[in-house]
Amino acid sequence: MRQFIQKFAILTLFAAMISSCAVTMPVNATSNPVGSKVGTAKATGYLGVLFFDQDASIRSAAKNGGITKISTVDIKYSNVLNIVITYETIVTGE
Numbered sequence: 195m196r197q198f199i200q201k202f203a204i205l206t207l208f209a210a211m212i213s214s215c216a217v218t219m220p221v222n223a224t225s226n227p228v229g230s231k232v233g234t235a236k237a238t239g240y241l242g243v244l245f246f247d248q249d250a251s252i253r254s255a256a257k258n259g260g261i262t263k264i265s266t267v268d269i270k271y272s273n274v275l276n277i278v279i280t281y282e283t284i285v286t287g288e
Contacts, residue, residue: 215273218284222267229288233259236282255285263288 235258237250252267270282 216270217272218268218270220266221269222264224264224266226263226265226287228265228286229261229263231259231261231287233257233261233285234282236280238281239279241277250281250283252283252285255283256287259285259287261285261287 233255235250235252235255237248252264255267256262256264264285265287266285268284270280270284272278272280272282
C-alpha cells in the first residue's frame with residue numbers, strides 16, 4: 195500500500211508539472227468594423243521575471259499587423275508553473 199501511495203504522489207506531481215494555464219481575455223472593442231488583419235506582440239518571462247526589452251503593447255501589435263484602425267484587443271496569458279509566463283496582445287482591425 196505504501197508503494198502505491200508513493201507512486202500516486204509521484205504521478206500527481208508529474209502531472210502538475212507538465213500542466214499549464216492559458217487564458218485569452220477581451221480587453222477593448224471599438225466601433226470600427228472588424229477587419230481581416232491581425233497583429234500580435236509577445237513578452238515572455240522565466241521564473242516569474244518578465245524581460246522588459248520585449249514589447250507586448252497594443253501599439254506594437256497593431257504595427258506588427260499593419261493595422262491603423264483597431265477593432266478589438268485581446269490579451270492571452272500563459273503560465274507554466276510560474277516558470278515560463280507569456281503575455282500576448284492580439285489586435286484585429288483594418
